[in-house]
Amino acid sequence: MATALLAAICALALPSGAAAGSAHLRLRGGLYKLTYFDARGAAELARIVLVASGAAWEDVRFPISMEGGKPNVPEFQKAKASGALALNMGRAPLLELDDGRALGQSRAIERFVARSHGLFGGSEFEGAQIDAILEHTRDVRDAYGRAVPAFGAETEDKAAKRAQWYAEALPDWLRRLEAALPPGGNNVAVGSSLSLADLAIWHLLRDYFADAEKTMQAASGCERLNAIADMVGAMPAISGWVAKRPQTAF
Numbered sequence: 001m002a003t004a005l006l007a008a009i010c011a012l013a014l015p016s017g018a019a020a021g022s023a024h025l026r027l028r029g030g031l032y033k034l035t036y037f038d039a040r041g042a043a044e045l046a047r048i049v050l051v052a053s054g055a056a057w058e059d060v061r062f063p064i065s066m067e068g069g070k071p072n073v074p075e076f077q078k079a080k081a082s083g084a085l086a087l088n089m090g091r092a093p094l095l096e097l098d099d100g101r102a103l104g105q106s107r108a109i110e111r112f113v114a115r116s117h118g119l120f121g122g123s124e125f126e127g128a129q130i131d132a133i134l135e136h137t138r139d140v141r142d143a144y145g146r147a148v149p150a151f152g153a154e155t156e157d158k159a160a161k162r163a164q165w166y167a168e169a170l171p172d173w174l175r176r177l178e179a180a181l182p183p184g185g186n187n188v189a190v191g192s193s194l195s196l197a198d199l200a201i202w203h204l205l206r207d208y209f210a211d212a213e214k215t216m217q218a219a220s221g222c223e224r225l226n227a228i229a230d231m232v233g234a235m236p237a238i239s240g241w242v243a244k245r246p247q248t249a250f
């Protein structure tokens with residue numbers, strides 16, 4: 001249900017509604033403002049990077065109601081109709097800076113904030129290694145989207161596909177992700193300090209999939225991935241965010 005709802009939100013192609021109030025996306029304080037739906041969805045890793053960066057930021061969420069059995073997002077519609085989301089082609093998330101500049105695309109936002117706050121490695125090559133790990137995590141997420149249909153009713157077939165994902169496909173992906181980490185120690189994926197790669201690994205292993213227990217089982221042989229995820233999860237900024245963020249189904 002949660003995945004289907006996320007897919008529905010992420011696939012929304014809503015007609016333009018009434019014009020938005022002009023104050024809707026105006027910055028009220030903080031270095032950044034990140035606007036997305038009231039969901040983790042495509043924005044949560046960007047939020048995690050903002051949290052880890054220590055920068056002041058504003059977490060703006062379009063409410064989602066389920067009136068009539070389908071997602072309704074009137075504030076999103078207004079923002080979209082106003083052109084306020086044009087930099088993400090009428091979609092969310094959108095990052096705004098306190099100097100008036102703005103940026104769309106979740107991955108561009110993640111990389112920009114990470115680069116701006118020392119979370120993108122110590123050299124061009126480390127940056128590229130971080131990029132590669134980020135793309136690996138995206139590949140795993142995309143594979144899940146292909147393996148387990150997000151739309152439609154829960155069926156036996158879908159349950160079987162989900163079971164296969166956790167029992168076979170995810171362990172295989174995670175083994176290969178572990179093997180793809182650059183050699184090193186220190187409980188970080190790249191170089192010698194925390195980076196976007198570590199945050200993306202934590203998000204994939206501890207935050208992304210609905211079944212946390214089965215994800216832990218799938219990752220059970222992956223010592224480095226687990227060490228990285230544990231290190232990130234123990235960061236006070238991250239554990240504090242997880243404790244205080246709005247609880248959403250997806």
Ligand SMILES: N[C@@H](CCC(=O)N[C@@H](CS)C(=O)NCC(=O)O)C(=O)O
Nearest residue numbers: 009010012013014042091092105106
């Ligand atoms: N690749 C884009 C995808 C953006 C996207 O599809 N956002 C969805 C939510 S996950 C959205 O705003 N859907 C509403 C719509 O397209 O009208 C990103 O990562 O930012």
